[in-house]
Amino acid sequence: MQISKELLKGSTAALVMSVLADEDMYGYKIIRELEVRSEKVFCLKEGTLYPILHSLEDAGYLESYWVDMQTKKRKYYHITRKGKTMLKEKKEEFEVYSTAVGKVFGIA
Numbered sequence: 001m002q003i004s005k006e007l008l009k010g011s012t013a014a015l016v017m018s019v020l021a022d023e024d025m026y027g028y029k030i031i032r033e034l035e036v037r038s039e040k041v042f043c044l045k046e047g048t049l050y051p052i053l054h055s056l057e058d059a060g061y062l063e064s065y066w067v068d069m070q071t072k073k074r075k076y077y078h079i080t081r082k083g084k085t086m087l088k089e090k091k092e093e094f095e096v097y098s099t100a101v102g103k104v105f106g107i108a
Contacts (some may be wrong), residue, residue: 014090026074
């Protein structure tokens with residue numbers, strides 16, 4: 001099922017943060033991990049992901065660092081303590097929201 005952009009827009013940053021809570025990753029790996037975990041429901045394009053990563057980094061929720069690979073450098077992202085706090089709050093907010101929506105739709 002295709003998820004509407006309007007619905008996805010409000011949760012994309014939290015989804016990215018959730019993936020990074022488990023391990024540091026570079027952009028392409030973040031995209032693939034979101035696809036795997038969501039069973040291909042969330043398929044971000046690089047043009048969508050990188051502005052999100054940059055805004056999260058500017059807000060202090062993520063830090064980045066470069067790793068030299070044999071053929072190129074990769075920029076990895078790491079969730080900060082501030083980011084972990086924000087993610088915890090977003091998960092709690094989503095739980096309340098999804099429960100309420102489920103009740104209204106009659107599926108909870």
